[in-house]
Amino acid sequence: MKINYKEILCLLVIIIFSLLNIKKGYLLNKRYITFFNKQIIWITISLIIYFLINKINFKKIYKLKYIIYIFNIFLLIYVLIFSKSINNTKAWINIFGLSFQPSELIKITYPIISINYFKHNKYLIPTILFLIPFTLILLEPDTGNAILLLLIFIYLLKNKNNKKIINTFIAISIMSIFIFILIFKYKSSLIINLFDGKLYYRFKRIMDFKNNYQINNALIGIGNAKLFPIPLNKLIIYIPEGLTDFMFSFHICNFGIVFSIFLILIYMLFTYQIIKKYLNERYIYHKKLIGAFLTVFISQEIYNVLMNIGLMPIMGIPLPFFSYGGSNIITYFIFYSLVNKKISSIEDKDNNNYKNNYHKVQMGIHSYFHN
DSSP, X not given: XXXXXXXXXXXXXXXXXXXXXXXXXXXXXXXXXXXXHHHHHHHHHHHHHHHHHHHSOHHHHHHTHHHHHHHHHHHHHHHHHHSOOBTTBOOOEEETTEEEOHHHHHHHHHHHHHHHHHHTTOOXXXXXXXXXXXXXXXXXXXXXXXXXXXXXXXXXXXXXXXXXHHHHHHHHHHHHHHHHHHHHHHOHHHHHHHHHHHHHHHHHHHHTGGGOHHHHHHHHHHHTOOSSOOOTTOOSSOOTTTTTTTHHHHHHHHHHHHHHHHHHHHHHHHHHHHHHHHHHOXXXXXXXXXXHHHHHHHHHHHHHHHHHTTXXXXXXXXXXXXXXXHHHHHHHHHHHHHHHSOOHHHHHHXXXXXXXXXXXXXXXXXXXXXX
């Protein structure tokens, strides 16, 4: 593994800013007082997992891809049946007082299992493998991660040879969204009866986001933010979910406009480094894996910032490596470790299998005509 010190420095800056904001979180709510220690635990676990993955040959991980995927599906089913509802969502598993969200992990397990199918123009199996977790995540309901998984699916589906499939899929998606909006507006009882009230009220909140208390408070805080940081023992305004979905707004209030722009530039630099890896990668499997990482990372960056400044509806889409939560930080450290791994052996083995099969066919044809 070749260490990119620019990436490491960017992550270090993001995590330091994150911890400083979380340290101040007790001013928002007394129950946040333990969040700083919990985040330290999550970061420690993430780093241990990161270094362990980098010690493991990717071929061993790849051989277990179906087992990992099935286990992830089992966790998604488990939370629907057994987990407690938090904010009308059943999405978390509690482990010794620490909560983990399986819908975050599927953003890694799905690309690992499906890339080679798409690479060889096989669409049925990866579509089924997508629809299973996508449906389970919607039922939680976790619209944010469902949309991110959909974006990964569209990215992996994209191919020079399948423009018709892509156009058909987009047309069906647009039509489905249009029909859903019509049903939501004129036959809302049908949605409530089919999917319970949780999904209906989740979409109602999304569509009415301009009148949301969280966004209004976040915008008031941003409007009153200073150019430079305020003291750690002061608070501009109470921001609901100020350590999770609205951590960026909370950061603006705490560290001012200048350091918030600096944080955005750090994210841009980190993203640029990953894009360079993507452009320079010659192995298709690894390139697609890096592309899947970029798809969710850039989407979450842009959406979270726009949501925090009131330009997008509220969805459970945290800012990567920054917002409080073990699921977010562990998932991205795992994904980042895979982005940095040398996994060319998978591509070489796959290409050799196809070359050997092609050679056998050639030999068979030659033998037939020779005889």
